[in-house]
Amino acid sequence: MNWFKKLLPSSIKTNGVSRRTVPEGLWTKCNRCGAVLYRAELSRNMEVCPKCAHHMRIRARDRLDAFLDRESRTEIGAGIKPVDKLRFRDTKKYRDRLTQAQKQTGEDDALIAIRGQIKSIPVIACAFEFEFMGGSMGSVVGERFTLAVETAIETGCPLVSFAASGGARMQEGIISLMQMAKTSAALGNLRRRGLPYISVLTDPTTGGVSASLATLGDINVAEPDALIGFAGPRVIEQTVRQTLPEGFQRSEFLLEHGAIDMILDRREMRDRIAAILALLLHLPVPPADARA
Amino acid sequence: MNFEDFEQPIAELEAKIEELRHVGTAPGVDINDEILRLERQCRDLKLSIFAKLSPWQISRVARHPLRPYTLDYLNRICSDFIELHGDRTFADDPAIVAGLARLAEQPIVVIGHQKGRDIKERGYRNFGMPKPEGYRKALRIMQLAERFQLPILTFIDTPGAYPGIGAEERGQSEAIAKNLEVMSSLQTPIIATVIGEGGSGGALAIGVADRVIILEYSTYAVISPEGCASILWKNSDKAEAAAEAMGLTSARLFEMNVVDEVIKEPLGGAHRDPDAIAESVRAALLRNLSELRKQGTAELIAARQQRLRTCGFVQ
Numbered sequence: 001m002n003w004f005k006k007l008l009p010s011s012i013k014t015n016g017v018s019r020r021t022v023p024e025g026l027w028t029k030c031n032r033c034g035a036v037l038y039r040a041e042l043s044r045n046m047e048v049c050p051k052c053a054h055h056m057r058i059r060a061r062d063r064l065d066a067f068l069d070r071e072s073r074t075e076i077g078a079g080i081k082p083v084d085k086l087r088f089r090d091t092k093k094y095r096d097r098l099t100q101a102q103k104q105t106g107e108d109d110a111l112i113a114i115r116g117q118i119k120s121i122p123v124i125a126c127a128f129e130f131e132f133m134g135g136s137m138g139s140v141v142g143e144r145f146t147l148a149v150e151t152a153i154e155t156g157c158p159l160v161s162f163a164a165s166g167g168a169r170m171q172e173g174i175i176s177l178m179q180m181a182k183t184s185a186a187l188g189n190l191r192r193r194g195l196p197y198i199s200v201l202t203d204p205t206t207g208g209v210s211a212s213l214a215t216l217g218d219i220n221v222a223e224p225d226a227l228i229g230f231a232g233p234r235v236i237e238q239t240v241r242q243t244l245p246e247g248f249q250r251s252e253f254l255l256e257h258g259a260i261d262m263i264l265d266r267r268e269m270r271d272r273i274a275a276i277l278a279l280l281l282h283l284p285v286p287p288a289d290a291r292a
Numbered sequence: 293m294n295f296e297d298f299e300q301p302i303a304e305l306e307a308k309i310e311e312l313r314h315v316g317t318a319p320g321v322d323i324n325d326e327i328l329r330l331e332r333q334c335r336d337l338k339l340s341i342f343a344k345l346s347p348w349q350i351s352r353v354a355r356h357p358l359r360p361y362t363l364d365y366l367n368r369i370c371s372d373f374i375e376l377h378g379d380r381t382f383a384d385d386p387a388i389v390a391g392l393a394r395l396a397e398q399p400i401v402v403i404g405h406q407k408g409r410d411i412k413e414r415g416y417r418n419f420g421m422p423k424p425e426g427y428r429k430a431l432r433i434m435q436l437a438e439r440f441q442l443p444i445l446t447f448i449d450t451p452g453a454y455p456g457i458g459a460e461e462r463g464q465s466e467a468i469a470k471n472l473e474v475m476s477s478l479q480t481p482i483i484a485t486v487i488g489e490g491g492s493g494g495a496l497a498i499g500v501a502d503r504v505i506i507l508e509y510s511t512y513a514v515i516s517p518e519g520c521a522s523i524l525w526k527n528s529d530k531a532e533a534a535a536e537a538m539g540l541t542s543a544r545l546f547e548m549n550v551v552d553e554v555i556k557e558p559l560g561g562a563h564r565d566p567d568a569i570a571e572s573v574r575a576a577l578l579r580n581l582s583e584l585r586k587q588g589t590a591e592l593i594a595a596r597q598q599r600l601r602t603c604g605f606v607q
Binding site for chain 1: 500
């Protein structure tokens with residue numbers, strides 16, 4: 001306590017709790033620029049800070065909801081649920097972690113796949129739910145993704161995926177590693193069919209997801225300033241024992257090193273991806289969106 | 293000789309036998325019976341220690357500094373090995389060796405992770421941790437095998453892909469992903485053998501195959517026990533518990549249908565008798581290869597795809 005605070009009468013002393021704390025739910029703060037933001041406005045802005053354009057994480061359903069046309073959506077692989085084959089237990093049981101994640105997110109696992117349309121172009125879209133155990137890929141994610149690819153092949157549609165994942169789900173052991181091969185094999189079939197696959201890498205996309213389905217796009221897109229890489233920055237720092245370069249493993253770094261085609265703002269994702277798909281599919285220019 | 297702590301009693305006994313042998317060469321001393329007795333005891337000791345190795349101890353046998361590496365196998369089981377180098381884009385990665393060879397006269401392509409034996413070679417081989425150029429070299433040579441209809445034998449023995457700055461700059465993720473996609477439909481038989489550590493994406497990148505074989509004391513896992521411990525337990529000292537939980541031993545992998553065959557190792561582990569283990573590996577490879585050769589290419593690819601398609605446990 002400094003000398004000035006000591007002089008203050010107790011009636012006007014603050015007890016150290018920050019007065020900048022805002023009530024839960026109504027307001028939130030940008031975790032980059034610190035601007036206080038109205039929750040509803042942020043959500044209308046697709047979790048992008050209106051002040052500094054920082055892309056915060058967005059829930060998988062909200063993302064797909066904003067990306068797809070309102071009409072004719074069907075979910076793929078919704079009934080598939082995880083099982084704890086290894087009876088895995090670290091500091092907590094895997095089963096308990098699953099139950100907790102399911103309760104917290106309202107989802108059964110970390111990937112949502114939907115058959116729908118984007119500006120009337122039939123498309124299969126899937127998105128990782130990062131809130132569900134860090135968007136980790138286990139059997140359910142692998143199976144749903146593979147089903148999404150197969151639906152694309154059956155219906156002759158393009159596939160768009162939004163990755164947000166720490167990697168393979170360690171609690172499923174070797175089977176989670178094998179999902180990398182399973183999803184990559186499925187994408188090989190899609191490629192042979194000549195159907196477009198657009199992979200959108202969002203914050204964060206690392207480990208086994210980055211080293212499989214997320215980097216295999218015909219077109220690889222990233223959101224601004226997303227952490228994308230195979231090994232995590234902490235592990236690399238410990239291994240090479242030197243400070244990592246500025247902006248290492250961020251979208252801009254990947255663009256510079258030739259790993260992605262472009263960086264797109266989330267708010268223009270729908271327009272731009274529709275435009276790309278229309279070009280690849282020899283369709284006329286898609287109409288401008290009525291919605292904001 | 294290097295010994296792990298659980299091998300210590302074996303080491304002590306062997307030292308004693310060796311000592312007695314020296315004494316035995318002195319004139320007028322006959323201790324052959326004693327030596328025989330100790331050798332039997334040593335054998336029993338090995339049997340009892342290796343019969344109940346914990347998964348963590350198995351992980352350490354898998355990375356034993358004396359364990360035979362890819363080139364040790366190639367030198368014993370192949371003839372006419374001609375090493376090929378480079379990814380044609382950036383560099384040659386010594387952590388992966390690849391080339392043409394013959395197995396029982398038949399031309400094949402071999403690709404494997406390579407670790408180093410002494411300090412200098414360990415550095416040169418980067419401890420068997422490949423960089424993107426290693427995976428791209430492997431991919432280039434796999435596609436060469438496809439063009440010339442040569443079966444591919446891969447040997448897996450890596451702690452994992454190298455977590456370095458340059459590796460990320462050059463697209464480690466994409467290099468691994470590409471191999472997975474291409475291998476899944478490569479038009480030639482592929483047999484992968486896990487001879488030591490099967491570490492994560494770095495292992496899988498040459499591991500998509502028609503047959504996956506593993507040596508008894510090899511491991512194959514999504515992450516190292518230390519890595520798993522530091523992420524899930526927030527404490528890398530919990531590696532032993534992590535190894536236990538992860539199901540990374542040959543027996544568990546066989547149960548989960550991730551591997552098709554487990555090759556029994558000589559008593560005390562592959563490093564105790566490299567010639568014997570090489571012979572077992574050679575026999576297994578020849579048998580699997582002749583089975584795969586009977587299948588037509590379309591049938592082969594369909595089965596490989598089916599294997600990948602059905603991998604996973606869901607309800």
